[in-house]
Amino acid sequence: MAKVADKYLKVDPWAVIEEGFDPLRNRTSESIFSVGNEYMGVRGYAEEGYSGDSLPGSYFNGLHEQLEIGNHYKGMIRSLRYMVNAVDWLHTRLTVEGEQLDLAHSRISDYSRRLDFRTGTYSRQFIWLLGSGKKLKLTFTRLVSMTDSHLGLQQVVFEPLNFSGAVEICTGLDFGSIHEERGQSMWRSLRCGVQDGITAIMASTLNTGNKLFSGFVLQSSQELQPAKVERDRFIGQAFRLQLTQGTKDSYTKLAVHCRDQEAYLHEDALWTKGLELAAAASKRNDAEVFADQSAYWSGIWETSDIRIEGDPENQQGIRFCIFQLYQTYHGDHPGYNIGAKGLTGEAYRGLAFWDTESYCLPFYMFNNPKAAKSLLEFRYKTLPEAMDRAKEVDCEGACYPIATIDGTESCDLWQHSNLQLHVGTAVSYGIWHYVKNTGDRDFLYSKGAEMLIQISRFYATRGQWGQRSGEYGYFGVMGPDEFQLMVNNNCYINLMAKKMFEFTLETLAGMEIQVPDAYAELIRKTGLRTEELTDWSSKAEHMRIPLDPDSGVYEEHDGYFDLPHIDIHSIPVTDFPLYSNWSYDRLYRYDMIKQPDVLMFMFLYNGEFSREAKRANYEFYEPRCIHESSLSPSIHSILACEIGKEEEAYQFFEFATRLDLDNYNRNTREGLHTTSIAAVWMNIVYGFGGMRSDGERLSFRPTLPQRWTSYSFQVMYEGVLLGITVDSEHVRFKALRGGTASILVYGQQIMVDAAGTVLPLGEGMLA
Amino acid sequence: MAKVADKYLKVDPWAVIEEGFDPLRNRTSESIFSVGNEYMGVRGYAEEGYSGDSLPGSYFNGLHEQLEIGNHYKGMIRSLRYMVNAVDWLHTRLTVEGEQLDLAHSRISDYSRRLDFRTGTYSRQFIWLLGSGKKLKLTFTRLVSMTDSHLGLQQVVFEPLNFSGAVEICTGLDFGSIHEERGQSMWRSLRCGVQDGITAIMASTLNTGNKLFSGFVLQSSQELQPAKVERDRFIGQAFRLQLTQGTKDSYTKLAVHCRDQEAYLHEDALWTKGLELAAAASKRNDAEVFADQSAYWSGIWETSDIRIEGDPENQQGIRFCIFQLYQTYHGDHPGYNIGAKGLTGEAYRGLAFWDTESYCLPFYMFNNPKAAKSLLEFRYKTLPEAMDRAKEVDCEGACYPIATIDGTESCDLWQHSNLQLHVGTAVSYGIWHYVKNTGDRDFLYSKGAEMLIQISRFYATRGQWGQRSGEYGYFGVMGPDEFQLMVNNNCYINLMAKKMFEFTLETLAGMEIQVPDAYAELIRKTGLRTEELTDWSSKAEHMRIPLDPDSGVYEEHDGYFDLPHIDIHSIPVTDFPLYSNWSYDRLYRYDMIKQPDVLMFMFLYNGEFSREAKRANYEFYEPRCIHESSLSPSIHSILACEIGKEEEAYQFFEFATRLDLDNYNRNTREGLHTTSIAAVWMNIVYGFGGMRSDGERLSFRPTLPQRWTSYSFQVMYEGVLLGITVDSEHVRFKALRGGTASILVYGQQIMVDAAGTVLPLGEGMLA
Structure with a gap:
């Protein structure tokens, strides 16, 4: 864990503040200063246009494009879906006396930006030093509304310090933004125009044909005389603002967005709906919108704040984490999930992993149970896709995808998408964990049980009986520890499957007694046979759980204990990240592990293992773990707390809250480690707070x-x-x-x- | 082994004969009627142009193009090389009274073709029934010369049966042929023209810049008045032949080819050299060329024929095999190797595998020892590439590639190219086997020993010590049985490595005594250290060889015996080939095997295992083997002979000689199973003949x-x-x-x- 902080941002309990503009850190800051409202998110890029290194990313949750990939083998995916870079609705160009603002070329001073956790706004200000010697102070403020998810607001304030004169402004909606991984815009324009003061454009993704409406109205103290600007995939308005020395002038852009998926709207209906939303938005002013946003966040902090005395850096860090988690997801929109990078970048393609149930769900369960339920509803909604996937891999029931944006499998590494079986059990664990702590049996019986049946069917057909051991287990798998690419009887997978079978059987038995009609209907709907119940029971009972009885250490998988040992501290720092510096196959032949595997199930089913067992396994596995996953340290920290390794627990926690703020992994430029953020919350609540929710x-x-x-x-x-x-x-x-x-x-x-x-x-x- | 013959071709002891034209079988016949001379090969396509399903392939041994492949992980290849479809030097177009011959549209009768093993020629004849009622009998004969490798000959004979008149002919050299996998010609023309009666063109591959000269002269009983035809990547001559009813008229095209690699010739020098070769060829006539070819083949059959009485089909089959093996390779050109499909198609990209040393070498050792040596020289010549590859995979010494055309790794499946360690030991086995049976210590000491040192270094750095077993072995590997994708301590790999270390040490000890100066020079050149010898000795001694002492059955790899069992006969016939019909990952989690693995080393080091051990292992593994590799049945047949399973031995042999003639695998259209052919020879000589060459x-x-x-x-x-x-x-x-x-x-x-x-x-x- 040789992680080094890049200490740069100012420490403040309620905001992230950058003072001075650093082009080399610009992309990283763009990720950190992202704003989002679950429906959409936008990176903290410079809306006035920046010709330096920048990723002007604007994302809508679940809005995806599709890429066909050449693949000849059955069971491997033939296309994948990814969250697509969408409209740049902040697009602005500013010109004074023919000089256009661009931080890559313009002279500026007094630059600062601020992401405010209490107001839910991102603002940026600086003084533009024009070639003529004129000085213009600019303040850009933006938000995406937490109370009206279609709405985004941009306010630009101008204060000429030593002159009076005009600024030429062009503001618009740009669907021409490049999706960086594909090297092009993935949109084509369908319609655009100006109607009742609303400037609007509607576009469609090139391959999937997903449609998005974007429209805006302008508000200003001055009478604006805008002129329409239209070009391919772009519509905007050009106008001039008269500025007076010593006076602040401003304009506000209220932009609304609407997607066809929400109501499966056809082109005309979407256009009409978008215009209606824009018309409604135009009746509001910026003060109202700012006030609503502050009120919303005030409510959040009332229920979800964590206060730390004596540690300003972690105080800032944990609030940033909570702020970003809520921005990414808060359960207002059923059918959304949480991408590994949230709505802050293209990396991981906007896809959701097992992180949702294993790392994120507890945060929502204990802060916003409705949102937790919504996450589980995503899995119910995508049960048909999971059942299709099971068929593709020659199994029955439902095989939940490793990486997905809409329920279909979008992981193009066959060894992950075909061998990693830990999503289905994460879903069943999530249902179990949610119901246990909320008592929501309605959900369990109306939707959960159906998922459990289909998940059980998958695990009952994917597994096999060992010839020598006579035990049931999973062959040809990769557990959470991705440094063991293809093994038999991964202990985590087997144990989680055993627990899943047991929970399914228990749930069905409970239903039969408590809600016999619903039970009968479920049997009918799923065609469940009695033999299946017997089969699952037998498989759970005879599940292989490799364990060394002498030491009490679980064997990560069959043969793990014979794997060659490597002292992970002997690996030169320059070898990291190993994926880049080691021959790919070399990663897979040591007892070195990437992230908790045995320790992960000891965390999830914490109450089932004695403190001694946890200690023995922690002391065996931790020294073999290089924590190459950002999800790893928190789990180790929580277990270290439990077994009394205080110093170690704090060391693992140390950089958790500031992983992105201090750019520990040097990849925050690609987007935030959104799901790790949830693990940080657990680190405090389950780790130091010693909370346990599995009893x-x-x-x-x-x-x-x-x-x-x-x-x-x-x-x-x-x-x-x-x-x-x-x-x-x-x-x-x-x-x-x-x-x-x-x-x-x-x-x-x-x-x-x-x-x-x-x-x-x-x-x-x-x- | 549910293989079904497609009985179609006529049985003849010395030829392959097709009577009648079957468009559905045309590609298959194109493969079967291939001619080659090791330097070049050409499929049996219709030179007059055929608009139906055809692969007009013309290949030059080792002449390759390169394809860049996106790859982000270290140790995986970033580009691959493949044998490229080259000039169609047989290109001919025939027109009579404005009607152009094309078997896809023209009416014909009395069609037959013949590949003659004694004359080394391929001829094709039929009567063209013109729309006007005219009948023209045509005979096309071609050969590529075994005595003058640059030379190809095409003879076209015309016999008008019911008319006199003219035929318009355009004959040329076409570099525009499509490389089917890439969907385009991979050539650009550098120069073309007519000089001293020689029509010539020189072209270069698009990415690798490999240059090829092609030129021809025409000979005829009639005075030809050809007119040059030139277009992109093509040069030819158009002329008219006057035909008289009842008389045969003909012309002959003598085409020569020359490659820059032979002498690393620059453009001008290659052009000059090509013209010289063409000028020399123009002094010969077709009768001389035919006679030389017959004489050459007569010599081959004198030393290499196999005669079978009482089984005409296998008689034809084995001669076809021997004929095609010699056509593919006979050791005249050092630096060539044997592609899996020889020079008969694009499949397997013209790449050579471990098949060379494991399956092909014995045929050459016992028929043409010079050719056997040349094959080993290929590995010596490409030792630098193997050493580069070892570095890429974080090891020392030499890592011989799984699939190669020029010594670099061209297998783009990482799990094969990084995990399959059986090429290096195949090379060391090849050296051992060759030296044992030829006594060629010169080769061993001058080149073999150096290879052995570098191979040993690779296996001494790729392997590791088991933590529990305390034994040495290989983790994260795939043995010859490709149905076990990533395992530890594959018994074949371990045993072959142990033998390799022992042979290296024995060779070096022998050298030190017998040729001390050469030994000293070798030590200097390779920087060999005494500790290395100690290390290799220890690793050989402690090599893990998993064996069940009770049954005497070797365990294919650690944990194999616990793998779930599948009765391979329970798999529906419609599931085959499994690669197409089973989810990819499902192949890898049974005790089902693809081809001999344990049995393979029992064949290679036959004398080291008792008959009882072979029986026990054969009886265990054969019922688990689905023989999805065409190399599998012969090895099983040989061992079945040895342990007295006569009927089984013959069943495995049954279709071996006619695998392509009867298109058992339904994929002969892609090219011949050239390396399997060598296994067929072993099947007879080692199987029924009971020969053993490892004692x-x-x-x-x-x-x-x-x-x-x-x-x-x-x-x-x-x-x-x-x-x-x-x-x-x-x-x-x-x-x-x-x-x-x-x-x-x-x-x-x-x-x-x-x-x-x-x-x-x-x-x-x-x-």
């Missing part, structure tokens, strides 16, 4: 990192918002709203109410 | 298949041409030339001389 009741064993004075966080549990504060002497639990909740603290059951309960900080904790 | 002396245990009356074959051993004849009662050995030879027959040492030795057919043999 009968929610439980806590809080500790306090040595460097912190105190910290507090909230969780929503059974409708109660619990506030937890930990300082060097006490742990305080309080029901902030929603009545009382029964939880376990240090193994003792307590009832938490509005008055709160104070306990001494547990023994054996971080001192 | 101290050459030995035989002949048997007679029940269906045969008798058979005979020859082998060249220590300079003596041994003739062996087997009938139902006796086995006869005779030294046909070269003195006397000491061999073992049924375990008894005998001295064979010109008078010969007759022994009773061994006991327990096929009755």
Whole structure:
């Protein structure tokens, strides 16, 4: 874990602030200063046009293009889908006396930008030093509305410091933005025009034919006399603003977007719908929109803030994480998922992985249960695609894709998409975990059970019986540890499948008694046969779980213990990242692991393993793990807390909240590590807070990192918002709203109410 | 092995004959009627142009193009090379009264074609029924000269049956032929023109810049008045031949080819050299060229014929095999190798595999030792490329490529090119086998030893020590059985590496004593260190060879015995080929194997295993083998002979000689199974003949298949041409030339001389 911070941004508890413009860091900052509202997201690029290194990315959740890939083998995908770079609705060009603004060439001073967690806005200001000696102060502010997801707002304020004169402005909607991986715009224009003061364009993706409407209205204190500008894939308005020395002038662009998928709208209907939305937006002003946005975020911080005293960097870091998580996803739109980079870049193609259920779901379950449910609904909505995929790989039931934007498999590495079986069990775990902590049996019985049946069918047909062992398991697989490319009986996969079968059987048994009609209907719908239940039960019972009885260490897969050993600390730092510097095949023949595999299931089913078992396995596997996945350190930190390795736990946590702010992996330029952000939340709540959500009741064993004075966080549990504060002497639990909740603290059951309960900080904790 | 013959061609002991034209079988016939002379080869396509399904392929051994492939991972290849479709030097267009001949449209009768093993020619004749009612009999004959490798000859004979009149002819050299996989011609013309009666063109491959000169002269009984025809990538001559009813008229095209690589000729020098060769060729006439060709083949059949009495189909089949093997390769050109499809099609891209040393080398060792040596010289010549490749995969020494045309790796499946380690040991085995049977220590000490050192270095750095077993072996590999994609300690790889280390050490020890100066020079050149010898010795000694001591069955790799079982006979016939009908990953999780793996090393080091061990392993592995490789049945047949499974041995052999003639695999259209052909030769000589060449002396245990009356074959051993004849009662050995030879027959040492030795057919043999 030789990670080094690139300390650059200013530390502030409620904002990210960059002072001065650094072209070499520009792309990284574009990722960090992204704004989004789940429906859409836009990188923090310079809307006035920047001819230097930049990725002007504008993304709409789930809006995808398709790429055909040559493939001759059955079961490998023939095309893949990816989130496509869409309309640049912030497009602006500014000219004063014939000189056009471009930070790559223009002289500027006093540059700063700020992403504000409380107002939900991104603003950027600087003084433009014109060739003529004139100085013009500019402030660009933008937001995408959390309360009206179609709406984006851009405000540009001009303050001439030493002159009066005019600025020429062209502002528009540009579908010509290049999708960088494909090297071209993936759009063709369908229609554009100006109607009732709304400037609008509608375009379609080249291959998938997904349509997007974009329209805007302008507002200003001055009377604008805009002239339409039209070219291929672009429509805009050109106008002039008269500026007076010492006075601020401004204009606001209210842009609305609307997609055909929302209502499967045809061209005409989409155009009409878009114009209606734009007309409604035009009735609002920027002050109202700003106020709504602040109010929304105020509500979020009330329920979801984490406060850390004595550690300003992590305080900023964790708020940035929570802010970005909410921007990416908050469950207002069923059918959306969380891409590995959220809506902040092209990397990982906007695809969602098992991260959703394994890393992100707990954040939503305990902050916004509706959003957690929505994530599971995505899997239900895409059950048909998962069933198609199972057929393609010669199995029954549902095979959930490794990487997807719309339910179809979009991972073009066959060894991942065909061998990695951990998505289906992540979904079943997610259902189990969600229902356990929310008590939402309606969801379980109406949708969850159907998914469980189809997932079980897949795992019952993909697995096989070992000839010698006589046990059931999975051959030719890759577990979460991607440094073991193709193995038999990966312990994680086997154990998760065993638990999945058991949960399915338990769920069905419960249904039969509790909701016999729904059960009968489910049997009818799925054609479930009694033999299948017997079969699953037998497979769960005889599942192979490789374990060394002497040491208590689970064997990651058959033969793992004989793999050649490498001292990972002996690998020269210059060899990292290994994927770039080692021959590809060399990665796969050591006992070195990439990320938690055995330790992952010990985290997920935490209560089923003794502290001694966790210690033995942690002490065996951690020294073999190089944490090449950004999801790895948090899980290790949580387990290290549990087994009393305080210093190690903090070291793993150290850079977690600031992975992107300090660009530890040197790849934040590609987009934020959005799903890792969710793991950071877990690192604090499950790690230091010692929360466990896999038992009968929610439980806590809080500790306090040595460097912190105190910290507090909230969780929503059974409708109660619990506030937890930990300082060097006490742990305080309080029901902030929603009545009382029964939880376990240090193994003792307590009832938490509005008055709160104070306990001494547990023994054996971080001192 | 559900293989079904497509019986179509006429059975003849010395020729392949097709009667009637079948457009659906045309591509298959094009492959079968290929002619070649090692330097070049040409498919049996219709030179007059055929607008139906055809692959007009013309190939030059080793002449390649290059394709860049996007690849981001270290150790995976970034470009690959492939044998490129080159000049169509047979290009002819025939017109009578404005009607152009094209078998796809023209009416014809009495069509037949013949590939003659004794004259080394391919001829095709039919009567063209013109729209006007005129009938013109045409005979096209072609050869590529075995004695003058630059030379190709085409003769066209016209016989008007019911008219007199003129035929318009355009004959030329066409570099515009499409390389089918790339969908375009891969050539650009550099120069063309007519000089001293020679019509010539020189072209260059688009990416690699390989240059090829092609020129021709015309000869005819009539005075021709040709007119030059020139267009992009084409030059030719148009002329008219006056035909008289009842008379045969003809013309002959003598075409010569010359490549820049031969002498690294620059453009001008190549053009001059080509014209000189063409001028020399123009002094010869077709009768002389035909006579030379017949004489050459007469010599071949004298030393290399196999005669089978009582089985006309196999008689034809084995001669076709021997004929095609010689056409593909006979060792006149050092630096050439044997592509999987020879010079008969684009499939496998003209690349050579381990087949060369494992399957082809014995044929040449015992028929044409000079050619065998040349094959090994190819590996010596490409040692630098193998050393570069070893570096690319983070190892030392030499990593010989899985698939190559020029020594560089051209296999673009990483799991094959990075995991399949069986080429290096095939090369060392080839050296060992060749030296053992020819006594050529000069080669061993001058070139072999250097290769062995570099091969040993590769295997000493690619392997690792098992943590639990404490044994040395190879992790992350694929053995010859490609149905086990990535395993640890493949028994074949480990055993072959162990033998390779031992042979290297033995060779170096021998050199030190026998040729101390050469040894010292070798040490200097390779920088060999004493520790390396110790290291190799230790690795050989502690090599892991997984074996079940109870059953005596070697475990194909660690964990193989626990793999789920599948009864291969339970797989529906419609599932084959499995690569097309099974999900790719499903192939890899059974105990089903594709081709011999354990049995392969029991064949190669035959003398080291008892008959009981072979029986136990054969009986275990054969029922698990689906023989998806065309190289598989012969090895099984040979071992079945040895362990007395006569019927099974014959069943495996049954379609071997006629794999292409009867198109068993339904893919002969892509080209011949050239390297399988060599295995067929082994099937007879090692199988029924019971020859073994891995012991101290050459030995035989002949048997007679029940269906045969008798058979005979020859082998060249220590300079003596041994003739062996087997009938139902006796086995006869005779030294046909070269003195006397000491061999073992049924375990008894005998001295064979010109008078010969007759022994009773061994006991327990096929009755």
